[in-house]
Amino acid sequence: MIFCFIGAGSETFKRKMRLKEIQRTAHQAWSPAEHHPVYLALGTSAQQLDASFNTTAALEIFEVDFSDPSLEMQLRGSLPTTNRLHSIVWVNFGMGADGTGGRLVGGSENGTVTVYNPEVIMNSGAEAVVGQSDKHTGPIRALDFNPFQSNLLASGANDSEIYIWDLNNFSSPMTPGTKTQPAEDISVVSWNRQVQHILASANPSGKAVVWDLRKNEPIIKISDHSNRMHCSGMLWHPDVATQLVLASEDDRLPVIQMWDLRFATSPLKVLENHTRGILSISWSQADSELLLSSAKDNRILCWNPNTGEVIYELPTTNQWCFDVQWCPRNPALLSAASFDGKITVYSVMGGSLKSQQQSTADKISSSFDTMDPFGTGQVLPPLQVPQPTVQDTIVPPLKKPPKWVRRPVGASFAFGGKLITFENPKLPPVQSPQPVPRQVFVSQVTTETEFLQRSRELQAALQSGSFNNYCQAKIQNAKSDAEQDIWKFLLVNFEDEARIKFLRLLGFSKDELDKKISKCLGKSFQHNGHGVDAKDLAEKMQRLSTERTEEATDARTSGSVSPADFFTQTPKENSNFQIPVSCARRCWLGNFEGAVDLCLNDGRYAEAILLSISGGEELLKKTQQKYLSRQKNSISMLISSVVTQNWRDIVQSCELDNWKEALAALLTYAHPEDFARLCDTLGGRLEHERTEKRCLQACLCYICSGNIEKLVECWASHRDSSSPLDLEDLVEKVMMLRKSIERLRNSEVAVQSPILVEKLTCYAGILAAEGSLTTAMTYLPENSDQPAIMMLRERLFHAQGEAVGQQPLNSFNRVNASATKPAAPAQTPAPKAQVMSQYQPSGPSQMAAQQQPPMPSIFTPQPAPTNTRPGLPPSSHAVPPSAYPSFREAFLPPTSCSGSRFNADHLYSPSSSQPGAPVPMYPGALHNQGPAPPMASGLYAPPGSGYPQGGPGAPAAKPFMAPAVAPPPIGPQEGWNDPPTVRGGPRKKKVPDNYTPPAPITAPVMGFPVEAPQPHDHAQVPPGAPREPSVQLLQQLPAERVEQKEIPAEHMVLKSTFDSLVQRCQLAARDPQTKRKLDDAAKRLGFLYDKLREQSLSHNILNGLHEISRCVASQNYQRGLEVHTQVVSSSNFSEISAFMPILKVVMTIANKLGV
């Protein structure tokens, strides 16, 4: 039975079977289960003396502190008593809410029942005795309290006396019925554990009586006919109401009988193992399969009374143990009181049993106990001298684990929001024959329902490409105006004419503006969309001059009623339009500078500027400066800004309350390559205010500029985006903005900015936690080498339960923990170091991982030919060709262009010179046409960030507001942007100077002398970087124009073929729209020719162009279009965006026209 082995180790503090021990000859009572901490009350035993012959009696309370490894128990209180005890119980009654207190009840040898307050004992108070009765006539050996009503206490004494005490009314006990006859000692009373009004009593003769207190009479008597049962103990089954056990003290029948009242003729079971009479039993309330018994054979056994099997023996005693008690609170513990004067606390969970370090008292005791001269009058046990053991004895725990360690239920989380649960049905004590299903449930836990719903909607929109609908729905459901604004702006990015719509969103209506202009000019303007001829121009100039005065007056009027924070005054001029002869002469002679000076001196600014345009960029600039230097009012600031393109001043110095106006001005005037930066600057200022309102306004700026990173930063700075829904709020906007930019660029926008990576990773983490593994994967930033992201990716990949046999993806190298192969050359003292280094992802495997086909990515563009949803262009950048009129023609003076077209006949042809003309558009991604791709040149943009600098508001595919109609009204109460005020009169409208300043191209370059030789380099300047104009640069530009190269001979065929194609089409075209397209095409092909001159096109593209050219020559447009598609799809879009779209348009038209 005892499982022993030797030499388990040299540790000093082995867990001991024997946990606590104290020298006392006493009856014991554990504090109730609810009581904390655990106390043990000891009342000096009657009829026993210890070795000191001490005849005093006391009630002592010890704290059993199991966190203290020593055998000591701390004495918490002591009360001298007049009587020694035969029995003691600790009752819940009167227990405080904090789980302390209760009542101790002692049954003494002289028949007194005393009720103590343990709290008072421990506090050394005087009134510890709260009740006392000497109703009983003899020693009280039996005490038990009702488990249901803790105020009810049963006691039994000699002469068949049984009393039921109500602790609330202690003076008058009841009886359970008439005394049984013949009168006998009551050795034990016990309340039923299931039915509260059932009590049993037993006497040494072996008879047990069951009382029904409601009937106040005995209802059954149990007696075995051997007459040898000498009942020392009786206990009800903890779980089964009808069963009880009786223990016999008789050495001739040292058994425990188990009775069932339903078959009360003979015992159900007889537990036989003890060799001498049983002194005490205790049934575990925590596990009914554990019944303790101590007997005069010195053994303490633990039975499974349901099977009759001895499941454990405490190998501990060499003495009779007259009282064993399970600890109610800690079910693994029991205390045993032995006749050798020890109270010992044991555990049934096994451990080592060390040889005892016996105390002096112990030695004295042991020297006497062998003699036991003052014994209990009972049969002396055989002498047993303890064998000193030198080794630890390892005592195993109970053979079968007790119920309280058998975990019946569990729930554990697993990756992907899975919850693993199991439970075990509560079995009846008797095993049911039917097998119990042993199931484990895997559940999906989703806690963020709304988040998931919104995530699904977003995902659906992203996959289907129905961005407009998505944004529309967001606008409709927006909870706040600010939210609605943001979604409106985001939506605009997916629409044509984004800039105009942005303006409208800002409260500036182009139509109103047109009306106003018309009113001012007294004439309705026709939009005809292309350049004006000389006659038209002349007419306008004429009108300008005649209407000037009137206009100025009007402007003053309106200026006075407007808030006009920016500009309130109208410049006044003396208008005199007689051109001096000397001036005219100089004009004819080409001496523009002289002519301009003359005009300026005469105050004829309009003429001066007109003339200076012909005189070249430098002259124009000088003239402008002179003009502006003479205008000292605030309107000139605007004009100055417009003319010199110095929008930085505006965005840096405007009142933030006027952010709308500033943004509107940018939307109207700023050049694409500047636009994003200017928007960002404005946004930065707004953001800097750190108020929520400003931050939202800043977000709008960033949406206009398409700066995802800034949007995320700004959003994150003023909004908590830690909760899933807040994060969803952000991600929705980011994804939409990103999609719109990708649509513009027709290429992926990589996630590079750390904050965005962080947010998306967080987002993916939440999705994963909610079980949306596939979706989570799509948001996880690709190409990241952050270990956390790689691990999540790897985990997501495997978690999705992919088809077996698929190449697994490891973001870590496996550490060889093989049992057969050495993983480390020697005993590695710090294995973790090795592990860490090995955990670094190997480059190749990661590379391979990224090329894994099964890795889905929503960032993958979806050029799929099948992707033909209605209303959405198959190719995201495929804005209708008509939206691509030449930006250059519209806005840029020839000076800004490559020189070849400087003298082109459309020098004065800007369609925009007609106010309200059909809105000229930027060419597709004009700003990308430079030799350096925008990403590379985008110093302002975060390194490597993928979005175009222009941003959706500026760039190419978006229509751009004609400068002539530019002055956007500030709602109805305009001041500064009333046409007259802004433009200084119709006269200026004849002149494209105010919107075709020389600066736009030079400005970005100026900031970058290093890159100066590349006039097309649209490098941007960090917002804070100084950008002094570089005079040298300006001077270089004309020179460079002169040096303009010819188209290389081998590529001339392209020009001739395409030009001829356009001409053929123009001849054949009938409807005005097509004609317009073709007009535009003629101009836009110039970009191609520029590139050919610069020899900046890659080999691949050139080959493609030649192939297209051959197709065109053979009139095989279909094939040409196919080649076109190939070229576009295989090239850097920024390199070809300026001309490839129009080439496609032309070929399509040609195909249709059959030319």
Add this chain to the structure above:
Amino acid sequence: MKQERWSVVEVSVINTVDTSHEDMIHDAQMDYYGTRLATCSSDRTVKIFDVRNGGQILVADLRGHEGPVWQVAWAHPMFGNILASCSYDRKVIIWKEENGSWDKMYEYTGHESSVNSVCWGPYDFGLILACGSSDGAISLLTFTGDQQWDVKKISNAHTIGCNAVSWAPAVVPGSLIDQPSGQKPNYVKRFVSGGCDNLVKLWKEEDGQWKEDQKLEAHSDWVRDVGWAPSIGLPTSTIASCSQDGRVFIWTCDDPAGNTWTAKLLHKFNDVVWHVSWSITGNILAVSGGDNKVTLWKESMDGQWACISDVSKGQGAVSTITDTQQSEQ
């Protein structure tokens, strides 16, 4: 201030695995990816099921324990497919899959009583297993390569028995920023244990020796389980403990030194609470109690813990709860 947010927590059973265990199941743990399920039972066996795509294919039936198996724990997959199990038979067995078959990799018999809990440390620490036993000791088994396991033992960690161990996430003390790559991070190994002395104890390795770092007292009965929450990037450490006394406490520590822990009572249940488990993201706590009930708990914005779901009978549950956040007023 009163703020209400309605949120619907759904717990839907997506797979019911019939384990065919012949006696009580005591633990069920999914592997790192959530594709394999390990179960253990009083029938002395450990079983592994492939549960991908809603399936339940028995992969292994591991026999080797001579008593009820209490817990199983998966090692991080970077070490291979390794599972540890602990049993009433006083043994810890580490199983490993080699070439598709599972075998004993190591058997540890250094405990004198039931081994109640096993838990693998964060992968950053290497292959290290903590084992808590009814003999009151905690063993730390570290794989040192070449079939060697280094054993350290904390004797008398919990008088009359240790019921649970749980590792702290690998966090470099005093720093939330990742160490420069190439440098060996200076991790401090810590774990928490709970025992029959009603205590929650924190242990820390210093100079290769395990030392008691903190002793957290709040429970009035056996601590049945402890769970150190995964790090969510915040400097706060969080531990959940549950007890025979029906109480679940959430312990938090904000100071980098890890010295000041405060306890917040999550709930007092009417029955023993056997098990606590944090979600992978550390924001939900699953509590399983003696009444066969599983409840899910979440901390609201104002730091109050609210029951968000009551999963009973394995049938799954849909609970609509009000996440009411209100102050004293």
